[in-house]
Amino acid sequence: MRIVLIEPPKFVKATNHLSVVAMPPLGLAYVAASLLAHGHDVAVVDAVAEGISQLTPFAPRSGIFLKGLMDNQILARISNDTELIGISCMFSYQWLTVRHLVDRVKDRFPGVPVVLGGEHPTGLTAEVFRTSRVDYVVLGEGEETVVELAERLAGGRDVTSLPGLACREPNGRVRVNERRGRIAEVDAIPTPAWKLFDLEAYIEHNQPHGASRGRFIPMLATRGCPFQCTFCTSPQMWTTRWTPRSPALVVDEMEQYIREYRIVDFQFEDLTAIVRKDWILQFCAEIERRGLTLTFQLPSGTRSEAVDIEVARAMKRAGCHEFAFAPESGDEGVLKAIKKRVSLPRMFESARQTMQAGINVGCFFIIGFPEDTWRTVLRTYRTIARCAWLGFSSVNVNAYSPQPNTESFRLLLNNGRIRAFDDDYYLSLFTFQGLSAKTSYNACFGATTLTALIIAAFALFYTVSFARRPWRLLVVLRDCFRRDSVSKTGRAVRGMVRQLVQTRRAALSRTR
Structure with a gap:
């Protein structure tokens, strides 16, 4: 099956010390690896890595921006022969952008099923179905459920009873199945498929x-x-x-x-x-x-x-x-x-x-x-x-x-x-x-x-x-001007200052 997995853009704010962090999406890489191991054709659109220097105002008065590709850029990277689209929504605040992305994907690819995974759709499953056009939600740990979903869809088999899955039935009713048990053999899970991701973008960004x-x-x-x-x-x-x-x-x-x-x-x-x-x-x-x-x-x-x-x-x-x-x-x-x-x-x-x-x-x-x-x-x-x-x-x-x-x-x-x-x-x-x-x-x-x-x-x-x-202050100040940092504090301060400069530039460019 030809599958595209999407990591959405992320919120950033100069005074939000955690938002300046940019890490390769580990969960999505695990899901990609499991699908590859079962013979599926997998492509990844990592909106953050592919647009890591791109900032777009989201809530300008609050100083909140989106880092990464926008919806139209993401859609342009999805092949027309795609048969299943998976979108990660690990954190609930991402739903503000992911729900819009889901609808844009369904507009562009109306016949392609969309599946969501992550903590937000697991925690607010009914709300996710109510406020978007998503077809499936993977509940909890995702590797086994996603693989079985892809195999059933590829074989034209029924998926409505699949453990660990919530789905929208043909009559529009939402069905939430029993959770799948945790993966017992964690050592058998394939290692993350980093070959599908631009690790160098994250390493160079250095946050x-x-x-x-x-x-x-x-x-x-x-x-x-x-x-x-x-x-x-x-x-x-x-x-x-x-x-x-x-x-x-x-x-x-x-x-x-x-x-x-x-x-x-x-x-x-x-x-x-x-x-x-x-x-x-x-x-x-x-x-x-x-x-x-x-x-x-x-x-x-x-x-x-x-x-x-x-x-x-x-x-x-x-x-x-x-x-x-x-x-x-x-x-x-x-x-x-x-x-x-x-x-x-x-x-x-x-x-x-x-x-x-x-x-x-x-x-x-x-x-x-x-x-x-x-x-x-x-x-x-x-x-x-x-x-x-x-x-x-x-x-x-x-x-x-x-x-x-x-x-x-x-x-x-x-x-x-x-x-x-x-x-x-x-x-x-x-x-x-x-x-x-x-x-x-x-x-x-x-x-x-x-x-x-x-x-x-x-x-x-x-x-x-x-x-x-007192020497710790000197260490933090030194780390603010070095690529490598001894302290997490120095890295955070450096990232926040850089984010402040970048968001100011992005805001000014929008007003010109």
């Missing part, structure tokens, strides 16, 4: 998720997360099953990328890579055994329970230079309410041992949970200050956002705090990553106050950090 330490690539060593935080989409997308790959096969993949793409830095995007101490020690030992010279990092964060001095030293010897812990809050009551099973004293001890081994440690926090009060925010500030004092190298502070179909989201929906899935709601899911919060879902403070609290949290961390270790 990875973590610190920029040279030619980089994203990877997964594990799948899923065994925890059930109320604000996280992982349980609905991946269930609560955590599955590690064979350490030897992970290192095989790393060696492959070193040979084929001259990769030197591996950015593991696992939901939580370090769950079992024995697994991470085996992984590090395998890298050492092969004598590989490389660096790796865990920019998405990981758990602290399995990290002690033995693990930290093994990771350092293997090439790890940075990862993060995600306490989210400094208040025990809030942590209990959001089901964040973390021991702050244990996390601090793990961090001390990790920094003692020579690895940079970052920390993630969220302010504005519905359970937050002024008192709990002050406790979070105290924890942030302690992180800075102990030597954490970076902080990421976000506004709380109710991601679709999470436990926290459902509570707000039932209480009437979320009334409509309109553009403002979807935009709020993007702006939570930046320095300004578009919406507050907390009864104690509004959006303006929440914005001030977030800015104050960043200011608190870096004031304490630079006062305690």
Whole structure:
């Protein structure tokens, strides 16, 4: 079957530190690899890579732009003999552009079925069908379902009962089938089909998720997360099953990328890579055994329970230079309410041992949970200050956002705090990553106050950090002017400044 997979353009904003990140789409590359392995003809339109220097105003008053190809450019890259079109919609704020792209695709290729995959269509399946002309939605982990969908369509067989699929039936009714079980043999999943993507565009752009330490690539060593935080989409997308790959096969993949793409830095995007101490020690030992010279990092964060001095030293010897812990809050009551099973004293001890081994440690926090009060925010500030004092190298502070179909989201929906899935709601899911919060879902403070609290949290961390270790300010300033960065903070600041210049130029060019 002739299949086209599309990675849509992404939102960017100069003050949104996460939006400046540009990483190759790992999930789409896995889906492409599985389809290729089953004999299908696959092409990819990666709107970000193919238009990585192209910025188009989306919400000019809010300073939000789209990075990448626009709809007409994407359509021009789809062959007329295409038989199935797949579109990734990993994050809910992308729905603002993806729903329009779906309709444009259906206008141009009315007889070609369109399938969506990702966290948003998995979480808000009925809403996706209601507001677009999509034909199919893959629920959760996608490789097996997409392959079976393609094979049934190619053979002219019925797909309406396919596990893991939601579909629009001939009578217009939406049918949501039972979820498919998680893939048991993760080691049998084909490695990502990077040959279909322009990796060089991302490498040259040089805005990875973590610190920029040279030619980089994203990877997964594990799948899923065994925890059930109320604000996280992982349980609905991946269930609560955590599955590690064979350490030897992970290192095989790393060696492959070193040979084929001259990769030197591996950015593991696992939901939580370090769950079992024995697994991470085996992984590090395998890298050492092969004598590989490389660096790796865990920019998405990981758990602290399995990290002690033995693990930290093994990771350092293997090439790890940075990862993060995600306490989210400094208040025990809030942590209990959001089901964040973390021991702050244990996390601090793990961090001390990790920094003692020579690895940079970052920390993630969220302010504005519905359970937050002024008192709990002050406790979070105290924890942030302690992180800075102990030597954490970076902080990421976000506004709380109710991601679709999470436990926290459902509570707000039932209480009437979320009334409509309109553009403002979807935009709020993007702006939570930046320095300004578009919406507050907390009864104690509004959006303006929440914005001030977030800015104050960043200011608190870096004031304490630079006062305690003044040389770190020099490192960050140096990283702002270098292609490679020792710190994630330096990479983020450099990216935000560059994004500010580019968005200003794009805005001016539109007014001429």
